[in-house]
Amino acid sequence: MDLILVNIIDGLVTGLLLFMLSAGLTLIFSMMGVLNFAHASFYMLGAYFAYQISIALGFWMGLLLAPLIVGVLGAGVERYGLRRVHQYGHVPELIFTFGLALLIEELVQFIWGKNQMAYFVPDALNFSAFAIAGNSIPAYKIFMIFISIAIFIGLLYILTRTRVGMIIQAALSYPRTVEALGHNVPLIFMGVFGVGTALAGVAGVIAGPVLGTFPGMAFVLGSIVFVTIVIGGLGSLWGALVASLLIGWITTFAKSYNIEMADILNGIGIGTPENLDESLFRDFWTITSPQIADILPYILMVLILIFRPSGLFGKRHS
């Protein structure tokens, strides 16, 4: 029971972190109809910028400044890159963001090298908040949870309760009409792109000390983020939240409980073959859940796409 609680907290942290990335990605998708492959790269940039700033000005200034810089960079990418490629169609746009992701990774290696950066949890948060049956929960995890929830509530408030949010929502669905009403739609798009990438930057700043700041960090998280928004339904903010939490919990639980495939198969009445070592399916029989924890999201995505192609909360089927 106690372990379940610890895992729930761990899964929540992972899920909310995923959500900060997928929220921006799904907003950008519903806006431009294009998946931003470089989204996780902005997350990585956030971590690296925060590291660089934290050397000079400390962690908190990093938390404040790094997302701003990332957001400005993201807006620049939209204005000078994506808008230019947009005229060629969706596929080149996707390819452009893919190339950008490659380029950012190379750029980060160029500037900071290939090693992990010495970017750590600030001293103010480096203590154990409380303990559940001997498992101490670091205060930093609680801090991550609060930041993510605060951002989610803020985002929800802006999108649904303010005038700006109304205009954004309208521009997502009917860009031409909104333009005809006198709003600067390209500017809105640029803004949303900037805010989306800045959110990814925030995620990078707070995840960097925990998950490590290294050139592969975008790659590690990148494809999981796509899986998340596909499972949640492309363009749905709620779907992104539910899918993020789902993936966070599934992977955490799969890693902490060692369930073996042989036990499951025996449980449903299939006997273990006698000479397992020579069987073609020997690897299938010896699979354990921690082993496949990282590919569970992909399996989930393929299943979702087969049985419910629009995702859990998706409305339109593009």
Place this chain on the structure above:
Amino acid sequence: MTDQITTDPTKPSERMRAGSMTLSLGPWIVAAVLLAVLPFIFTNNSSITIMNQMWITVIFALAYNMLLGQGGMLSFGHAVYAGVGGFACMHIMNASDFFAALPLPVLPVFGGLFGMGLAMIVGSFSTRSAGTVFAMISLGVGELIAACSVIIVAFFGGEEGVSGDRTYARPFFGTEFLQQIEVYYLISAWVLIAAALMYLWSRTPVGRMANAVRDNPERAEFLGYSARWVRFYSFVASGFFAGIAGGLFAINYEILTEENLNTTSSGVILLVTFLGGVGFFFGPIIGAIAFTLLQTVLSLQTELWAFYAGTLFVATVMFFPGGLAGLMMMHVPVFKLGKARLLILPYLKTLLPALIGILGLSALVEMVFHVRHAAYGDDEMTLFWTTFNSHDILPWVVALGVTAIALGITRANAPALRDAWNEANTAGGSA
């Protein structure tokens, strides 16, 4: 969709594509002769290795372009089909009884069949829609299979991969494929066969319908074609040829690992194809040759070659979405009008300084890299056959100066080039 991807019958360069199912023999004979003669020109072993790599990439890129260029489907996990085909071939190589009865040149067919089988399974649900959803599924399936490679050790061999020995095959007219040059001719033969088959495929009704579905799926549906099944056929065919490329890879390197399946390999093939140009059949061929050369030559010279490749790729997407083939075909009308020589001088005036400017920029990049990452006290670096101290001010001034001046000249001459280009593309007038 873009000009480069859509077939536009008013353009002479694209009208050629909409021909009948005949295969004009000229280019193929030239290609065959070239393939046969090249090892006599580049005799050393390393260049034969490079050429083997190149032709395998050619087949793979052409297969990939069946999806991207001709079918409008962007796949982020196509290495999986080549990889699985390759792994299957490796296992056939290790099945000694069966392999001893099989001539080696036939082996890639099995790779193709396995790639095709996997493509049929995945395609049954992934080809329902094109565009973003297809791209996402391809990425997910790609990641899934790449991740499985570490878990399912029986087939993928885990971390160390699967290796075998091609020489156990039944001798093919006395050849046992002990030497690299024999493998070269095997691969060359397969390049010709596969490329010709893929070209013919693009001329069949299914191939033509793939273009129609790419450009306007709704209209194709109204004409009575199922867009989904057209996509499915393209996907399966592409999987087959990717599997052949994988089989050739297995023959050439005699080892396959997780690297052959992962997203990086899938990304590289996208890069190669797009660099060459997706709008034309021969685009991926140029892309594969250019990229392999770039990779082998640059990676010997600099650690930063991936950075340059990435920059080149992004620049291609932004400024030349037609790729190298698109750039070449842009010049066809000029030659038809007989005004090509109008362009020679403006090209020299603009492109030569541009080249120097780019080399200057890359010199600056290399110097920054050296200053940041070289071991402490190691101040000497060699660049363009000159050795200097990267912490001195003089090399920086020289590099900056050369770059600025060269790019300045390029900028100043660009309008003249644009005028010349317009002039050369206008019929009539003083030629």
